[in-house]
Amino acid sequence: xxxxxxxxxxxxxxxxxxxxxxxxxxxxxxxxxxxxxxxxxxxxxxxxxxxxxxxxxxxxxxxxxxxxxxxxxxxxxxxxxxxxxxxxxxxxxxxxxxxxxxxxxxxxxxxxxxxxxxxxxxxxxxxxxxxxxxxxxxxxxxxxxxxxxxxxxxxxxxxxxxxxxxxxxxxxxxxxxxxxxxxxxxxxxxxxxxxxxxxxxxxxxxxxxxxxxxxxxxxxxxxxxxxxxxxxxxxxxxxxxxxx
Amino acid sequence: xxxxxxxxxxxxxxxxxxxxxxxxxxxxxxxxxxxxxxxxxxxxxxxxxxxxxxxxxxxxxxxxxxxxxxxxxxxxxxxxxxxxxxxxxxxxxxxxxxxxxxxxxxxxxxxxxxxxxxxxxxxxxxxxxxxxxxxxxxxxxxxxxxxxxxxxxxxxxxxxxxxxxxxxxxxxxxxxxxxxxxxxxxxxxxxxxxxxxxxxxxxxxxxxxxxxxxxxxxxxxxxxxxxxxxxxxxxxxxxxxxxx
DNA sequence: CGGCAACTTGACAATGCTCAACGCGGGTGG
DNA sequence: CCACCCGCGTTGAGCATTGTCAAGTTGCCG
Numbered sequence: 001x002x003x004x005x006x007x008x009x010x011x012x013x014x015x016x017x018x019x020x021x022x023x024x025x026x027x028x029x030x031x032x033x034x035x036x037x038x039x040x041x042x043x044x045x046x047x048x049x050x051x052x053x054x055x056x057x058x059x060x061x062x063x064x065x066x067x068x069x070x071x072x073x074x075x076x077x078x079x080x081x082x083x084x085x086x087x088x089x090x091x092x093x094x095x096x097x098x099x100x101x102x103x104x105x106x107x108x109x110x111x112x113x114x115x116x117x118x119x120x121x122x123x124x125x126x127x128x129x130x131x132x133x134x135x136x137x138x139x140x141x142x143x144x145x146x147x148x149x150x151x152x153x154x155x156x157x158x159x160x161x162x163x164x165x166x167x168x169x170x171x172x173x174x175x176x177x178x179x180x181x182x183x184x185x186x187x188x189x190x191x192x193x194x195x196x197x198x199x200x201x202x203x204x205x206x207x208x209x210x211x212x213x214x215x216x217x218x219x220x221x222x223x224x225x226x227x228x229x230x231x232x233x234x235x236x237x238x239x240x241x242x243x244x
Numbered sequence: 245x246x247x248x249x250x251x252x253x254x255x256x257x258x259x260x261x262x263x264x265x266x267x268x269x270x271x272x273x274x275x276x277x278x279x280x281x282x283x284x285x286x287x288x289x290x291x292x293x294x295x296x297x298x299x300x301x302x303x304x305x306x307x308x309x310x311x312x313x314x315x316x317x318x319x320x321x322x323x324x325x326x327x328x329x330x331x332x333x334x335x336x337x338x339x340x341x342x343x344x345x346x347x348x349x350x351x352x353x354x355x356x357x358x359x360x361x362x363x364x365x366x367x368x369x370x371x372x373x374x375x376x377x378x379x380x381x382x383x384x385x386x387x388x389x390x391x392x393x394x395x396x397x398x399x400x401x402x403x404x405x406x407x408x409x410x411x412x413x414x415x416x417x418x419x420x421x422x423x424x425x426x427x428x429x430x431x432x433x434x435x436x437x438x439x440x441x442x443x444x445x446x447x448x449x450x451x452x453x454x455x456x457x458x459x460x461x462x463x464x465x466x467x468x469x470x471x472x473x474x475x476x477x478x479x480x481x482x483x484x485x486x487x488x
Numbered sequence: 489c490g491g492c493a494a495c496t497t498g499a500c501a502a503t504g505c506t507c508a509a510c511g512c513g514g515g516t517g518g
Numbered sequence: 519c520c521a522c523c524c525g526c527g528t529t530g531a532g533c534a535t536t537g538t539c540a541a542g543t544t545g546c547c548g
Contacts, residue, residue: 046476062382064382064383064386064477066386066390066472067472070390072385072386072389072390074382074385074386084375084378086371086374086375087375089368089371089372089375090372090375090479091479091482092479094379094382094476094477094479095379095382124333127330127333128333128334130330131328131330131331131333131334134328134378134381135338135339137378137381137382137385138306138308138318138338138339138381139308140385141316141318141381141384141385141388141433142308142310142316142318144385144388144389144433145316145388145432145433146310146314146316146433148503148504149503149504180525180526180527181526181527182526189385189388189389189390190504190505191504191505191506192526192527193504193505193506193507193528193529194503194504194505196527196528196529197504197528197529200528228310228311232290232338233308233338235334235335235336235338238335392535392536393535393536424493424494424495425494425495426494426495434536434537435536435537435538436494436495437495437496437497437536437537437538437539438535438536438537440495440496440497441496441497441536444496
């Protein structure tokens with residue numbers, strides 16, 4: 001056990017324990033670890049799909065570029081995140097993946113994925129994982145489409161907090177967020193200037209502070225309330241949730 | 245062969261021929277057909293996941309509601325569309341599915357999906373299908389986040405046109421679009437009033453007309469151009485596309 | 489013929505964008 | 519060791535796209 005798959009295992013086991021052999025397999029595939037510098041590509045739009053990634057540490061993102069140079073970040077890849085193992089069914093990438101901070105990731109080829117696919121319990125757990133990512137993508141659409149900048153930013157912070165907690169890389173009421181305001185802007189479809197103003201408003205309201213890449217939440221329930229955050233879309237509870 | 249899976253098969257075969265047995269299986273599972281009236285639920289947020297759907301005819305959509313009653317449509321389900329067969333890995337629905345027009349759909353339970361999963365070629369083809377749906381979801385985020393109302397609406401029309409063509413239910417330069425302007429508004433995160441104005445602007449520009457549920461495209465290349473539509477995200481070509 | 493849902497149009501308000509300038513800090517080279 | 523420079527953050531002013539509210543109109547169905 002090298003422990004590199006620990007954060008992924010922790011996430012997957014939130015839905016039910018895995019057999020030791022399954023954990024061993026995940027761990028044994030989690031090597032070697034490759035290091036990516038900020039802004040470095042993990043995968044490039046248009047390139048053939050021949051690998052997927054398990055994020056060990058750091059922040060990466062999926063994004064699309066517009067002809068005019070603006071970009072939309074469509075997903076964050078956090079420690080313990082694994083790409084959809086079905087990705088190989090596509091011939092080429094329809095978006096890019098890049099490191100936002102320094103990233104440690106394991107590069108998995110087809111053979112590694114085939115070994116994962118031979119374990120039914122892992123296939124199910126990873127299907128759950130992929131479906132949660134899709135649920136998050138839907139929520140981002142709601143976020144960008146219908147929430148004010150204040151709610152949007154607050155909602156993103158809540159989501160990151162929950163996800164990082166599940167991976168075991170958040171503190172009690174804070175987490176490392178190595179993003180520039182411009183990157184947050186690309187995520188929330190706001191201008192960098194407006195992200196700045198909104199951030200100060202959140203600070204003024206006493207909900208959170210964000211300094212030197214550390215995000216501190218001062219009143220989590222109030223933040224959830226103010227940003228319309230309802231964690232059910234993250235599927236964190238094992239039992240079925242009641243209808244809205 | 246009852247032919248009900250014809251549109252799905254047509255889509256899947258755009259990526260490579262299927263074996264006759266695979267097609268027979270799809271067709272044999274495509275029964276019975278259930279009919280849903282406009283606004284009727286196919287699946288409700290919070291309910292247990294025990295079925296998925298193959299759309300035979302008509303328009304359905306996935307959506308989420310906000311506490312204030314507004315809604316965001318996160319995907320269209322068109323003739324020939326099939327839900328992700330992995331959906332059963334979730335305990336409950338994180339969004340609702342409802343009919344927009346009268347819909348004919350096949351309801352598939354776990355057993356039917358298990359039979360599909362025993363055919364590797366189908367598993368691959370359906371993985372491709374599901375990944376395209378995710379790519380579309382990413383594009384919707386770009387659309388809502390970064391495009392003007394004019395581009396947004398044009399882009400949606402282009403996408404629907406391409407998808408309906410692939411399923412074989414579009415005419416040369418037009419297709420049936422049984423949506424109200426309010427429903428388009430819920431899709432594009434615009435107000436109904438603004439959808440109306442934008443629609444008239446598209447008409448005035450001579451790009452398209454939309455009357456009595458029929459959408460006619462007068463100049464498709466110009467429409468693509470004006471709305472920044474680049475069909476690569478739909479993965480329609482079998483060969484790898486060049487980088488942007 | 490009546491009624492209701494969808495569509496249309498106008499006036500006004502507001503959220504968020506653009507442009508522009510300035511502050512701050514860390515890294516680099518002279 | 520100091521000075522410059524560049525990326526990032528901050529702030530202000532004006533603007534524009536889009537939302538809201540409200541009043542009509544059209545058209546379909548009963």
